[in-house]
Amino acid sequence: MKIFSKPTAVEAIPSSGLIQSLGQKLVTIFSGSAFLLVVVAIGLWMSWYTVPSDSVGMVQRFGKFVAEVPSGLHFKIPFGVDVVTILPVKRQLKQEFGFGTNGATNADQYSAEPQNESAMVTGDLNAASVEWVLQYRITEPQQFLFQIRDPSLTLRDVSESVMREVVGDRTVDEVITIGRQEIEVEALRRMQALAKRYNLGLSIDQVQLKNVNPPDPVRESFNEVNQAQQEKERLINEARRDYNKVIPLAEGEKDQRIQEAQGYKLKRVNEAEGDVARFNAIFTQYQKAPAVTKQRLYLETMQAVLPPVQNKIIVDSQMQGLLPLLNLNKNQLLARPPAPTLPSQGAAQ
Numbered sequence: 001m002k003i004f005s006k007p008t009a010v011e012a013i014p015s016s017g018l019i020q021s022l023g024q025k026l027v028t029i030f031s032g033s034a035f036l037l038v039v040v041a042i043g044l045w046m047s048w049y050t051v052p053s054d055s056v057g058m059v060q061r062f063g064k065f066v067a068e069v070p071s072g073l074h075f076k077i078p079f080g081v082d083v084v085t086i087l088p089v090k091r092q093l094k095q096e097f098g099f100g101t102n103g104a105t106n107a108d109q110y111s112a113e114p115q116n117e118s119a120m121v122t123g124d125l126n127a128a129s130v131e132w133v134l135q136y137r138i139t140e141p142q143q144f145l146f147q148i149r150d151p152s153l154t155l156r157d158v159s160e161s162v163m164r165e166v167v168g169d170r171t172v173d174e175v176i177t178i179g180r181q182e183i184e185v186e187a188l189r190r191m192q193a194l195a196k197r198y199n200l201g202l203s204i205d206q207v208q209l210k211n212v213n214p215p216d217p218v219r220e221s222f223n224e225v226n227q228a229q230q231e232k233e234r235l236i237n238e239a240r241r242d243y244n245k246v247i248p249l250a251e252g253e254k255d256q257r258i259q260e261a262q263g264y265k266l267k268r269v270n271e272a273e274g275d276v277a278r279f280n281a282i283f284t285q286y287q288k289a290p291a292v293t294k295q296r297l298y299l300e301t302m303q304a305v306l307p308p309v310q311n312k313i314i315v316d317s318q319m320q321g322l323l324p325l326l327n328l329n330k331n332q333l334l335a336r337p338p339a340p341t342l343p344s345q346g347a348a349q
């Protein structure tokens with residue numbers, strides 16, 4: 001008979017199972033705590049977000065818009081409960097058509113197929129490659145985010161549609177050369193009207209044409225025509241410059257001659273009026289004393305006529321026979337006629 005006996009293996013199992021069960025519970029507890037700590041840490045990390053100084057944050061909770069927050073540090077419910085969309089409302093955005101700038105941060109800034117955007121047909125059924133830039137700002141964030149499914153893509157469609165319509169109303173010469181500014185103004189006006197009509201929540205500030213060229217196969221010929229037009233404009237400008245230089249001189253000379261003619265006219269009129277007044281005065285004296293007036297007129301006429309004459313011949317009206325000559329200039333007596341007498345009143349008449 002044995003008083004003490006060694007415990008069998010079956011008897012030791014309950015003790016080890018208890019320890020193992022306790023260890024598993026402890027591991028489970030510590031694992032759950034660590035997981036909870038990780039979840040809490042991730043939640044805290046996802047709860048904070050920053051809105052840049054030129055933007056606003058649009059907060060959606062379970063897909064429903066709840067708030068618009070300004071720039072700065074903010075808190076949200078994590079794990080997808082709150083979703084925040086950042087919209088740069090204070091920054092001018094742009095979209096490029098027909099080309100793309102390298103390093104653009106905005107995915108909607110340019111198209112993946114710019115060649116298709118730039119290929120257009122003008123009003124005279126010619127082809128043209130048109131590149132342009134659209135600049136805009138987000139003015140109504142809630143409309144911009146919720147009114148249209150994809151506002152940036154919608155804006156691209158609006159801009160391309162309007163530009164094709166405006167280009168299609170003009171000739172290729174107007175599109176490429178002389179009508180660029182008019183196209184920009186008209187396209188801007190129509191795009192603004194459509195953006196307001198569709199409630200896009202944005203303001204279109206500027207439409208600017210960039211490279212506008214004919215297609216590559218005819219570009220060289222078009223450049224030659226363009227050079228000829230530039231030469232034509234240069235000659236026209238030179239002609240206008242000469243015109244502006246010559247015409248004022250001619251106008252001045254014309255005015256000078258007109259003034260001289262008017263002065264000459266006034267002079268002649270005054271002289272004629274003076275002659276008339278003198279004649280009337282003489283006629284009045286003649287009526288009073290005809291003989292004396294005639295004698296005075298005769299003497300005044302001789303005083304005016306004889307001094308310039310070099311050879312003077314004085315003839316007596318009563319002399320008969322050989323004509324006597326008296327050379328007064330050389331002081332040589334050729335003939336001594338009788339002393340000259342003044343013509344009588346009957347001879348003077």
